[in-house]
Amino acid sequence: MSHAITVRLSSGRAYCSGVLIAPDLSAGEAPTEYILSCAHFLRERSGPIRVGGAFFHAHVRGAVRLPRTDIAVLRMDRPSPPRPLLRLATHPAPWFAPARTEGFGQSWHQRQLRPGRVLGRTPVALGRNLRTLVTSAAILHNHPRAVKGDSGGPVIVGEQIVAVQSMITDPFGVNTGLATVAQVAPHRRAILAAVEALEQAY
Incomplete structure (x- = not known):
């Protein structure tokens, strides 16, 4: 089930992985615009970041890197289809x-x-x-x-x-x-x- 919420983030030839999350961090079947991923991938990216790999495509419109840890929250430019999001x-x-x-x-x-x-x-x-x-x-x-x-x-x-x-x-x-x-x-x-x-x- 959780395969449906794991996504690929790519910029040029570089890529990493991420996971769809609910804005309130809860579980449930729902669309979402939010992704949790690693902060280090964003450190040297200046071009557009694409989202794929979960049977839909989008672009990242904004991101926040959490200080003192390797976590980032990203927002897509369109919501995903309903997915079984994990808490x-x-x-x-x-x-x-x-x-x-x-x-x-x-x-x-x-x-x-x-x-x-x-x-x-x-x-x-x-x-x-x-x-x-x-x-x-x-x-x-x-x-x-x-x-x-x-x-x-x-x-x-x-x-x-x-x-x-x-x-x-x-x-x-x-x-x-x-x-x-x-x-x-x-x-x-x-x-x-x-x-x-x-x-x-x-």
Whole structure:
């Protein structure tokens, strides 16, 4: 079911993943104009960002990057068709909980499902380039492994979105299967504020 809410964001030849969310962050069958994704994809994008991969197409009309974490909220220029939107978690990802990550890594056209498990949580994580900061992070192990292009895709525990994919651990180019994800529960208030800001701006 959740495949219908995972989208692809693209700008030129670069792309990442994202997930459709309700403006009040609740669950239910509904159209929406809002996407949750990773902030680092937006950092160097100056051209238009297209939305695809969930059986409809749109463009991003505005975005808000949350400070001190790798989460962004984006608003599309048209609503999606009704979709089975998932609730954003109100509690941190449980230790050792089975999880699944969805994204477009390694495939422009086909969403990939990557089962995994939450190995733990950490207050802060910093990317290898020292530019991507994730506060309230969680560490996952996925098999198949998460890859570039999965960034921004939803991490789902039960039927709740607990995080978005942020960084993979690949020392010397070797993908270990470990991934750092940006949890949503500690940032719910900021996410709601971002939705409100986008509603007022557009």
